[in-house]
Amino acid sequence: METAQETIQQTGAKAETSKTFKGTGSQVLLNGLIEEGVTTIFGYPGGAIMPIYDALYDYADKLEHILVRHEQGGIHAAQGFARASGEVGVVFATSGPGATNLVTGLADAQIDSTPLVCITGQVFAHLLGTDAFQETDVINITTPVTKWNYQVTDAKEIQEVLAKAFYIAKSGRPGPVLIDITKNAQIQVEEFPEYIKCNHIRSYLPKPKVRIEYIEQAAELINSAKKPFILFGQGVILGKAEQEFKAFVEKTGIPAAWTIMGEGAIPTSHPLNVGMLGMHGNYGPNVLTNECDVLIAIGMRFDDRVTGRLDKYAKQAKVVHLDIDPAEIDKNVKADVGVWGDCKETLPLLTNLVNENKHEDWLAKFKEYNQQEIDQVITPELYPTGDEMTMGEVLRNINEICGGDAVIVTDVGQHQMVACRYAKFNNTRSNITSGGLGTMGFGLPAAIGAKYGAPDKTVIAIIGDGGFQMTPQELGTIMQFGAAVKILILNNRFLGMVRQWQQLFHDKRYSFVNITSPDFVALAKSYYIEAAKVDERANLKAALETMINHEGSYLLEVMVGRENNVFPMVPQGMGVSEIRLK
Amino acid sequence: MSTENTLEYKTTKADFEGKQEYTITVYAENRIGLLNRIAIIFSKRKINIESLNTSPSEIDGIHRFNIVIQESYEVVRKLARQIEKQIEVLKVYFNTNDEIIWQELALYKVSTDEIAERVTVERLLRQYGASAVVIRKDYTVFAVTGHREETDALVKALEPYELIEFVRSARVAIIKDSAGFHEKLKEFEAVEPGEELVENEFLDKGQKIFTM
Numbered sequence: 001m002e003t004a005q006e007t008i009q010q011t012g013a014k015a016e017t018s019k020t021f022k023g024t025g026s027q028v029l030l031n032g033l034i035e036e037g038v039t040t041i042f043g044y045p046g047g048a049i050m051p052i053y054d055a056l057y058d059y060a061d062k063l064e065h066i067l068v069r070h071e072q073g074g075i076h077a078a079q080g081f082a083r084a085s086g087e088v089g090v091v092f093a094t095s096g097p098g099a100t101n102l103v104t105g106l107a108d109a110q111i112d113s114t115p116l117v118c119i120t121g122q123v124f125a126h127l128l129g130t131d132a133f134q135e136t137d138v139i140n141i142t143t144p145v146t147k148w149n150y151q152v153t154d155a156k157e158i159q160e161v162l163a164k165a166f167y168i169a170k171s172g173r174p175g176p177v178l179i180d181i182t183k184n185a186q187i188q189v190e191e192f193p194e195y196i197k198c199n200h201i202r203s204y205l206p207k208p209k210v211r212i213e214y215i216e217q218a219a220e221l222i223n224s225a226k227k228p229f230i231l232f233g234q235g236v237i238l239g240k241a242e243q244e245f246k247a248f249v250e251k252t253g254i255p256a257a258w259t260i261m262g263e264g265a266i267p268t269s270h271p272l273n274v275g276m277l278g279m280h281g282n283y284g285p286n287v288l289t290n291e292c293d294v295l296i297a298i299g300m301r302f303d304d305r306v307t308g309r310l311d312k313y314a315k316q317a318k319v320v321h322l323d324i325d326p327a328e329i330d331k332n333v334k335a336d337v338g339v340w341g342d343c344k345e346t347l348p349l350l351t352n353l354v355n356e357n358k359h360e361d362w363l364a365k366f367k368e369y370n371q372q373e374i375d376q377v378i379t380p381e382l383y384p385t386g387d388e389m390t391m392g393e394v395l396r397n398i399n400e401i402c403g404g405d406a407v408i409v410t411d412v413g414q415h416q417m418v419a420c421r422y423a424k425f426n427n428t429r430s431n432i433t434s435g436g437l438g439t440m441g442f443g444l445p446a447a448i449g450a451k452y453g454a455p456d457k458t459v460i461a462i463i464g465d466g467g468f469q470m471t472p473q474e475l476g477t478i479m480q481f482g483a484a485v486k487i488l489i490l491n492n493r494f495l496g497m498v499r500q501w502q503q504l505f506h507d508k509r510y511s512f513v514n515i516t517s518p519d520f521v522a523l524a525k526s527y528y529i530e531a532a533k534v535d536e537r538a539n540l541k542a543a544l545e546t547m548i549n550h551e552g553s554y555l556l557e558v559m560v561g562r563e564n565n566v567f568p569m570v571p572q573g574m575g576v577s578e579i580r581l582k
Numbered sequence: 583m584s585t586e587n588t589l590e591y592k593t594t595k596a597d598f599e600g601k602q603e604y605t606i607t608v609y610a611e612n613r614i615g616l617l618n619r620i621a622i623i624f625s626k627r628k629i630n631i632e633s634l635n636t637s638p639s640e641i642d643g644i645h646r647f648n649i650v651i652q653e654s655y656e657v658v659r660k661l662a663r664q665i666e667k668q669i670e671v672l673k674v675y676f677n678t679n680d681e682i683i684w685q686e687l688a689l690y691k692v693s694t695d696e697i698a699e700r701v702t703v704e705r706l707l708r709q710y711g712a713s714a715v716v717i718r719k720d721y722t723v724f725a726v727t728g729h730r731e732e733t734d735a736l737v738k739a740l741e742p743y744e745l746i747e748f749v750r751s752a753r754v755a756i757i758k759d760s761a762g763f764h765e766k767l768k769e770f771e772a773v774e775p776g777e778e779l780v781e782n783e784f785l786d787k788g789q790k791i792f793t794m
Contacts, residue, residue: 139615140615140618143615143618143619143622144622144626147669148669149615151614151615168669199773200773201669202672202767202770202771203610203611203669203670203671203672203770204669204670205770209774325667326663326666326667327660327663327664327666327667330659330660331660331663
């Protein structure tokens with residue numbers, strides 16, 4: 001009798017717990033990551049996160065963990081992953097220095113709206129505030145650079161907090177989220193309920209219900225415009241609204257220019273894509289910003305590198321601003337019509353209400369300016385006649401070889417501007433760069449992540465000799481995990497962008513921009529990565545082909561002219577129409 | 583109220599340029615760390631908080647912050663949006679002084695001998711509407727509730743008579759044109775946001791903007 005009863009009770013209990021899980025906080029965390037669709041984690045273990053890593057040992061078939069060489073590399077890799085794939089990037093780091101090493105990446109992801117979930121270990125809850133070994137106040141350090149953060153001290157909180165973290169990271173205007181988990185919560189054993197994804201937080205409105213009045217007012221302005229001009233940013237990509245955007249542009253026939261974060265949302269070769277905005281953007285889009293009558297900003301935030309001096313920016317124009325973040329509307333540039341909403345929803349509504357049009361005369365103006373830029377800047381840069389190689393001709397060769405299908409990851413500086421200006425993109429999520437924060441050292445680790453995010457694509461990391469030396473340790477990650485990243489170092493033996501400013505604005509006082517480099521080829525080879533160096537134009541194309549066609553990772557160093565400058569340029573403090581061609 | 587008609591904004595810009603006292607009211611979840619998240623929005627922009635009060639609201643679990651700053655309309659509007667953007671913040675309102683009822687509480691510790699001996703002190707206290715909270719042999723504590731000028735005026739008046747200690751609370755403020763947060767909260771709790779959930783600040787809605 002007793003035995004039978006026991007059996008019944010056991011089966012009953014089993015049936016009840018089929019969806020529950022008994023285990024540690026660490027296990028339930030990893031289960032939650034799997035529920036959220038995570039397959040790849042970038043991380044680095046340490047004392048306070050050891051229980052999670054111990055659990056991870058048994059999850060090798062479900063979760064691929066990439067051991068980076070520095071937590072900053074880990075978070076940049078997760079950013080690259082998120083940007084290339086459209087998924088949430090996941091990072092593990094330990095407490096103290098592990099967590100503080102994430103800060104640059106968090107700031108970068110925050111300003112560039114990249115969805116990340118970072119898990120940091122923390123000392124035991126009873127040690128909080130005692131200056132324990134590797135204790136640091138991660139929550140307060142990361143508050144200004146996270147969309148949300150939370151410290152878990154009880155394993156029972158883990159599921160709900162993780163579900164919230166993913167929801168917050170990817171909804172609305174995306175951003176980085178950090179969860180700090182004390183060691184006791186990682187080892188705490190509990191009977192956990194079924195994991196439930198989060199789809200609502202009462203104090204958080206990721207996007208509003210679109211109000212048709214916005215759309216009507218915007219359509220009215222657009223339909224009455226004689227010289228309308230579209231500026232688009234990463235919002236189009238983050239909103240996965242590339243098709244909706246293309247339909248809007250094509251129906252209205254309005255010329256459209258991009259911020260570097262928005263590049264690739266429509267192909268570079270699209271006839272209505274008139275080029276790049278901002279400090280090193282194209283001539284026409286900058287000058288004509290101050291001639292258009294209606295400015296339609298879509299998913300962009302009027303960064304100062306885009307607008308130049310604000311009191312000389314598009315003063316003549318009526319402004320329509322579509323954004324998912326209401327704090328961006330009227331922040332830098334006053335909108336005459338603010339369209340608050342998800343552009344995936346607002347753009348089709350707007351497309352319905354706008355008239356079909358072709359602004360041929362207006363578009364011709366862009367072409368005129370473009371011709372001037374081609375003659376004075378682009379041709380000399382892409383087809384130089386001097387002995388020294390230019391960064392532009394390297395990009396031209398890449399375009400010829402890849403045809404615009406590669407994912408280009410850049411670091412920060414002159415090469416970044418040249419890459420954004422000249423690289424051809426057929427596809428969205430192909431230009432991965434540190435836009436808002438301008439983080440040198442971003443390129444190499446972000447390229448590793450991008451390769452995991454877009455495994456079928458050729459991923460080329462274009463990096464300067466300065467930026468490469470900020471995170472070269474990630475060559476070790478490439479070596480160990482075989483990420484087939486093509487690393488292209490454009491070496492001008494200077495911190496080129498700073499040098500350019502010193503030349504133009506500081507009387508050529510080259511203060512600490514003369515940077516020396518190791519033998520990059522030997523360095524790569526010491527990590528068993530194939531490598532070569534080119535210093536003559538005659539060998540450039542073949543070397544690039546070798547790099548791109550090489551199976552696996554490859555490093556190519558190209559020696560370019562020392563004192564080449566990036567033009568056009570809107571000098572800081574000047575209006576966009578004061579852009580200089582030389 | 584802090585209203586805004588974006589289409590007409592440019593012509594009325596002058597109205598918004600000067601700095602004045604604004605009371606920002608924040609409805610938020612009661613969570614550890616949120617005060618820091620809100621405070622750094624000000625310090626990041628090097629804006630001084632003149633007065634800060636946190637307290638429960640009419641709804642269990644929802645906290646109310648009253649923050650007083652001296653800034654221009656434009657700055658306050660942007661700050662309000664940045665605060666409202668924080669995940670655990672439900673709603674932010676900002677108001678000028680004529681749009682709110684507010685009070686501050688001040689406590690004054692004075693020597694009991696002084697009051698007993700000097701009639702003028704007693705008269706001062708009557709005049710300023712003070713009430714005695716504690717009376718001991720050695721000292722007496724008076725309380726005054728009122729606006730800053732009122733509590734300040736009594737400090738000045740008491741200075742000649744051994745004001746031993748003085749402290750003033752942060753401002754607490756009620757928005758005149760507010761129907762409370764109960765109805766609002768229902769909208770926030772709905773999984774699908776309705777059109778009316780958040781006032782459309784970017785449309786011409788006159789007085790309805792930033793009101794409840």
